[in-house]
Amino acid sequence: MATTEDPSAEQTATDEWRAGLYEATPEREGEAFSTISGVQNEPLYTPHNVEVDYERDLGYPGVHPFTRGVYPSMYRGRLWTMRQFAGFGTAAETNARFRYLLEHGQTGLSTAFDMPTLMGYDSDNPRSLGEVGREGVAVDSLDDMETLFAGIPLGEVSTSMTINSPAAMLLAFYACVGEQQGVPLDRLRGTVQTDILKEYIAQKEWIFPPEPSMRLVVDMIEWCAQEMPLMHPVSISGYHIREAGSTAAQELAFTLADGFAYVDACVERGLDVDDFAPRLSFFFNAHLDFFEEIAKYRAARRIWARELRDRYGAKNPRSWLMRFHAQTAGVSLTAQQPEVNLIRTALEALAAVLGGTQSLHTNSFDEALALPTENAVRLALRTQQVIAHETGVVNTIDPLGGSYYVEHLTNELERQAYDYFDRIERLGGVVEAIKENFFQREIAEASFRYQAEVEAKQRIVVGVNRYQIEAEPELEILKIDPALEERQIARVQALRARRDSAAVESALARLQADATEGRNLMPPILDAAGAYVTMGEMCDALREVWGVWRETPVF
Amino acid sequence: MARKIRVVIAKPGLDGHDRGAKIIARALRDAGMEVIYTGLHQTPEQIVETAIQEDADAVGISILSGAHMTLVPRILDGLRENGADDVIVVVGGTIPADDADELRKRGVAGIFTPGAPTSEIVDFLKGAVPVA
Numbered sequence: 001m002a003t004t005e006d007p008s009a010e011q012t013a014t015d016e017w018r019a020g021l022y023e024a025t026p027e028r029e030g031e032a033f034s035t036i037s038g039v040q041n042e043p044l045y046t047p048h049n050v051e052v053d054y055e056r057d058l059g060y061p062g063v064h065p066f067t068r069g070v071y072p073s074m075y076r077g078r079l080w081t082m083r084q085f086a087g088f089g090t091a092a093e094t095n096a097r098f099r100y101l102l103e104h105g106q107t108g109l110s111t112a113f114d115m116p117t118l119m120g121y122d123s124d125n126p127r128s129l130g131e132v133g134r135e136g137v138a139v140d141s142l143d144d145m146e147t148l149f150a151g152i153p154l155g156e157v158s159t160s161m162t163i164n165s166p167a168a169m170l171l172a173f174y175a176c177v178g179e180q181q182g183v184p185l186d187r188l189r190g191t192v193q194t195d196i197l198k199e200y201i202a203q204k205e206w207i208f209p210p211e212p213s214m215r216l217v218v219d220m221i222e223w224c225a226q227e228m229p230l231m232h233p234v235s236i237s238g239y240h241i242r243e244a245g246s247t248a249a250q251e252l253a254f255t256l257a258d259g260f261a262y263v264d265a266c267v268e269r270g271l272d273v274d275d276f277a278p279r280l281s282f283f284f285n286a287h288l289d290f291f292e293e294i295a296k297y298r299a300a301r302r303i304w305a306r307e308l309r310d311r312y313g314a315k316n317p318r319s320w321l322m323r324f325h326a327q328t329a330g331v332s333l334t335a336q337q338p339e340v341n342l343i344r345t346a347l348e349a350l351a352a353v354l355g356g357t358q359s360l361h362t363n364s365f366d367e368a369l370a371l372p373t374e375n376a377v378r379l380a381l382r383t384q385q386v387i388a389h390e391t392g393v394v395n396t397i398d399p400l401g402g403s404y405y406v407e408h409l410t411n412e413l414e415r416q417a418y419d420y421f422d423r424i425e426r427l428g429g430v431v432e433a434i435k436e437n438f439f440q441r442e443i444a445e446a447s448f449r450y451q452a453e454v455e456a457k458q459r460i461v462v463g464v465n466r467y468q469i470e471a472e473p474e475l476e477i478l479k480i481d482p483a484l485e486e487r488q489i490a491r492v493q494a495l496r497a498r499r500d501s502a503a504v505e506s507a508l509a510r511l512q513a514d515a516t517e518g519r520n521l522m523p524p525i526l527d528a529a530g531a532y533v534t535m536g537e538m539c540d541a542l543r544e545v546w547g548v549w550r551e552t553p554v555f
Numbered sequence: 556m557a558r559k560i561r562v563v564i565a566k567p568g569l570d571g572h573d574r575g576a577k578i579i580a581r582a583l584r585d586a587g588m589e590v591i592y593t594g595l596h597q598t599p600e601q602i603v604e605t606a607i608q609e610d611a612d613a614v615g616i617s618i619l620s621g622a623h624m625t626l627v628p629r630i631l632d633g634l635r636e637n638g639a640d641d642v643i644v645v646v647g648g649t650i651p652a653d654d655a656d657e658l659r660k661r662g663v664a665g666i667f668t669p670g671a672p673t674s675e676i677v678d679f680l681k682g683a684v685p686v687a
Contacts, residue, residue: 115568115569115570115620115622116569118569119569119596121569127569127598128569129622129625129626130568130622130624130625130626131568131569131570131620131621131622131625134620134621134622135570135620135621199571202571203571204571204572204573204595204596205569205570205571243574244573244574245574245578331574334669334670335649335668335669335670336670368649368669369649369651370621370649370651371621444577444581447574447577447578448577448578448581451578451582451673455672455673455674461670464670465672474652477651480621482624550594551594551595552594553573553577553592553593553594553595554577555576555577555580555581555584555590555592
């Protein structure tokens with residue numbers, strides 16, 4: 001590979017090949033020769049058009065800048081965690097799905113909450129009507145959390161919870177269940193998503209304005225660092241940014257910018273970067289453009305390591321490590337010929353593995369139509385098991401490192417990310433950029449461009465704009481029982497009737513006082529959780545203090 | 556010259572999946588329509604109010620949360636109760652076939668599921684809204 005001294009000297013050899021041989025044959029017309037994100041590809045990458053300094057840019061697995069992997073032995077030491085995201089209906093139904101997945105060889109749990117829970121509404125709130133248990137499990141209180149994890153030893157599993165605005169409340173419920181099982185706080189392992197910035201940017205499940213939301217995130221990071229050291233209090237997420245229509249470079253750049261914003265906020269609180277950075281984790285999309293995705297993960301590790309060491313002065317090498325979870329791209333699934341989604345998901349999962357992921361969720365093939373059936377989830381898990389045990393890709397670390405093309409793409413994505421960091425900085429940082437709709441506009445633009453390319457058939461989506469079939473056979477899909485909403489409403493109302501209402505009142509009063517007076521909110525939230533105060537009641541109490549967020553929509 | 560078709564693009568319910576709504580809003584605008592996008596997390600009552608205030612010819616409801624059988628009929632009822640049942644209602648999202656049939660029976664004029672090209676939606680609205 002070329003070193004920095006001779007970039008153009010030998011350029012002519014590749015140019016000569018291109019002009020003399022390559023261009024003698026006309027290129028196919030119609031489809032674009034660019035990545036799904038619009039990065040133009042050369043027909044060939046050679047030592048002449050890729051610049052890499054091996055020690056500086058790549059190095060060794062487990063060694064700064066970790067481009068080739070965060071751990072020295074990677075999958076030869078331990079495979080990634082196979083972690084299927086699950087949640088629907090009531091806590092009892094999801095508990096049964098959790099047990100099913102554990103029985104079939106899954107190695108970690110991942111909880112999907114329903115929309116009302118994500119928005120901080122109890123199941124009996126009028127705003128929740130029709131949405132209880134539809135897209136995830138309804139959890140209103142500690143009572144539901146006890147059912148959700150019944151019979152699952154929390155000292156032995158790691159649990160991921162996809163919850164953001166009310167993350168502190170759900171973490172408190174989990175801590176209380178652990179306590180009931182006799183598992184001390186410092187033995188509970190898992191990840192709480194808590195990434196509020198990407199909610200404003202892309203996922204749009206928010207409650208409070210950005211400033212108090214950030215304060216709550218820092219409260220959780222601070223508290224976990226002291227009390228729950230095995231918990232990842234934030235999973236900085238690009239997944240939803242990509243699903244909302246961003247490019248790979250935007251996913252990379254916006255996610256890392258969010259990560260830096262959390263680090264800045266914690267440092268501002270007075271925390272030492274090495275006290276919390278080792279517990280920050282990441283969550284990326286695994287999309288269809290195979291090499292671009294692999295390059296994205298490699299660039300992400302390199303940027304994070306460099307910035308944490310050089311900009312933030314982190315001394316502990318564990319602070320430099322970007323560990324991430326990946327999920328295959330929901331947005332790439334098609335409702336047409338849904339079985340084809342099995343192949344899409346397998347290829348995406350392979351990219352995540354070749355990119356060095358620490359854990360992985362593979363989507364089920366029927367998810368463009370509904371929440372997955374048990375059969376579809378098992379196939380999705382089997383996809384990971386085939387990659388792990390049958391393909392041999394786990395035998396060698398970062399097997400695509402040194403590929404001229406992959407190194408070029410890694411450099412290119414890194415360059416685009418730094419361009420975005422500059423633009424965000426000029427807008428005054430992430431929160432200001434959110435308020436100016438910067439991210440929202442960039443994503444809407446990218447997603448519209450992609451849609452136009454599909455409609456012009458510059459991008460082919462199999463079964464959608466080519467290779468369609470006339471009669472789509474009907475697929476058996478999971479149906480959510482409409483009666484469960486009534487049952488869940490009755491459940492939370494029965495809880496309200498039987499709990500100690502004086503304890504509830506005093507817990508809520510303390511929560512509001514601590515919110516107003518700027519104390520860490522985790523202790524009062526834990527007390528409230530233990531008194532069976534509901535998540536919605538705690539959120540309402542904080543809504544009174546902080547107000548709510550409203551977005552000015554742009555398209 | 557024919558007047559412009561006025562369309563309210565609405566996001567009822569609690570989900571934040573606004574990618575489709577924004578693409579449709581922009582495609583309709585590019586096709587020469589007046590588009591009002593409500594933004595996220597709207598109640599059926601808010602959507603009815605916007606449709607009436609904006610004197611909309613059509614309302615496009617984007618919904619991916621699975622709550623369509625609860626929320627769409629409430630919008631249809633609300634329009635009818637307010638004497639606005641001439642407003643054409645179309646729905647886009649993950650709508651299973653059985654539910655789509657039921658929604659059509661209740662008065663939804665068009666249903667567009669994932670993969671529908673924006674041109675199809677533009678043409679449908681141009682055909683459905685009488686602009687003299």
